[in-house]
Amino acid sequence: MDMSKVFKSSLGIKYPTFRDYPLHSGEKWLEGKNNDDGAEGLWRIHDNLYDLNGFIEIHPGGRDWIELTKGTDITEAFEVHHLTDNAETLLPKFFIKKATSPRSFPFTFHEKDFYKTLKRRIIGKLETLPKHLAIKSHIMTDALFASYVGLFLLAVYFKSFVLGIGAGLCLGLVTVAAHNYFHQKDNFRRFYFDFSLMSSKEWRISHVLSHHMYTNTISDMEIAAVEPFLQYLPGEKNLLVRYGSWLYSPAIYAFLFFGFFVKTLLQNYLKSKVTAWPTLLPFTIPVLAWLLTGQPVMFCFGMFLWIVIMGSIHFGIVGLNAAHHHPDIFHDGDATRPKSEMDWGLFQLDAVMDRKDITGSHFLVLTNFGDHALHHLFPTIDHGYLEHLYPVFLETCAEFQADWRLVSQLDLIKGQFKQLAKVLPNRNVPK
Template sequence: MAPKEKESDIYNVEKPISTVGIKYINHKLQFLSPNDWLDGRRKDDNLEGLWRIHDRLYDLDSFIKKHPGGPEWLRITKGTDITEAFETHHVKGVAEQLLSRYFVKEATTPRNSPFTFNQNGFYKTLKEKVAKELPNIPKHAVQQSKVFADIIVASYLVLCILATYFESFLLGILAGYFLTLTVNISHNFLHQKDNFRMYYFDLSMMSSREFRISHALSHHLFPNTIHDMEISMFDPALLLLPKKKTQLRKYLSWLSSFLLFPTITMKGYFDTLLTEKKLRINTLIPWISLLCTYFMTSQDLTICLKMFVWIIFWGSLIFGLIGKTAAHHHPEIFHDGDTARPADELDFGVHQLDAVSDRPNITGSLFLVLTNYGDHALHHLFPTLDHGVLDSLYPTFLQTCIDFGVDWKLYSSGELVVGALQQLARDKPNSKPPQPLKKKN
């Protein structure tokens, strides 16, 4: 009998090593699906179907249908450590008061995550200040986000119809761009409690449910680490962590970064459909634009399908280019493999700012922020807050950064595009850890 292959042999890729102390999830290494990632988390956390928050275990089964944020958040996180999600998704302090009703027992093992939430640390201090600020922020900012989202979706559908009616590939590319804007602006609503605007995301053939896992529960909580699905799910096609790379693999990443998202978008849609063998609302929504073009243009179905695929292709391509150059990937931004902070400085909020940057040319315009992943640092710290309120939090945020000596990184859009290409080719870890925090008296 032939010896059993090791997982690293099967994929012929060096297994990443976490320098922040995160354990790689107990699953295959490459092209993880969101369900793979959750399965791995459940195996590693080993919570027997309970939910872990800090060092206590809770049974939230009876609370799922009553959860104000919607049942899906609790259903998909059952059996996992949700400490980071709980802290960032509940800003006002109400949820903590309910937890005692569902307490089961103390945890007997340390958490698999190294990030801390010390009461006097950076994140908890900022969170307390933000909670006090929120009642003073005008409500119209949130309404403005909704209006922008609805206008963009309507514009996308109109452009789909026009592109198909005139059989115009140029109009199809413009429709693809508006599909990207639709996806990007729906991202604001995906992080919030269940709402119909989060389903705008599904027009792209990507799944809002799966994006909540890969983006909100993986990328947002563990950015630029080996737990970040937006890095690990594309390995080895995109090698964003600083590890050993051949010259060919370095620069092939540049090419694959252009073509990867259109391929993965369509493949992922049909893989999910065949795997789950059932129709969800997410599965049906992508075909709305095709139905609109078929019934409103009187074109042959073949032409409608051709334009539909063309628009999805360009929407996916532009989405990938914006998403991978928006905030996280630059050689000066921390990536797992680089020298990390000492363990006593791994405050959750501090790590977020080590792994994220903002663009001065985007910040300040709500439309640009919503459609180009702006106000990224504040969004990572408080993802469930509507982007419309984030601008009002800057004075509090910046003062807290000064108080703790935390660096807020700023790069132009051009610098981040160039930086993302450099990061794909980078194989040498940064030897210097991020800027140390101020010592408290």
């Protein structure tokens, strides 16, 4: 389906090349950005082009971030992912020339505006916080993974599908928790995400580089990936999509993990005909259960399918109802701020709501996409620190008259279904 005839950007963003490519792969999204961003095969930051080839192997965050983004505009990712001035100091060494075309995106990062002001204050606050807050996140995440494996083995040993539900819940929780880690520099915990059948490397593109930077716009892969079945942007929709999606959404939740796995296999095959080793990680657990319990191999894999479905349902319910879909949240096509007020941080607040049921609990924030506004503004910061950043955040919001919205989980669940049914754009300009 040609979604370009349905959804138009109110931000003035060109309809992304390959947005409607059936596979919705991160690789294709990046290929489209290569066509659209005016980076000329280099790395674009604001209106300058840099050659970072010599920096790939020594990048402190890992080679993925540099290698994947060659030929694209990385302005937002560069500004948001670096919490010191080290990267900015190094940049002039790699400068090649000025870009010859304007940026595709309207977002700004002026020193005296909301985001850069907040960023300076957050950096100062982080220096005063104890390191054990991140260690608590590590312990919780490791414990959830261990619980998943333990409950999986018990479910197979006792042939208990009830224990399988418990294992599936732990799988869903550890998958969300692992999302904390694929935002950060290379570390082993990011691979917990791959045990869900999804790919942490693919999500570094679709979630980190796309969704986080261009939230709820036509350049957000997480919007495009569920189309035409779930259509969150305002525009022409038939009755089945508007209201039938309320009924078939649970089926989509149940098979999210499987769908992403099939997409990863196809992407690997089309690119190199080789399966990347993280793709095999999920299958180590049913094989372990078979070796340790002596149960038939088919039963072990049947339980695996059951557990994956349970985890996928949890992940789908939490993920799609976490922060971004409600009629009062900005979706591309809605009225926008004036160009003079297109600060990236303010835009992020327009595209998110937080849940009062989740905020305040380290465990719930880590496992339910909590403290979502602060996480979007500073995605590399461990979730354990976020609750301690609120005094600085709220003070800066008040200073710039920025609207941080806190609602209930139920409000967002109801709002998500209302947004699916929404056809007319919101004409109220964000404040």
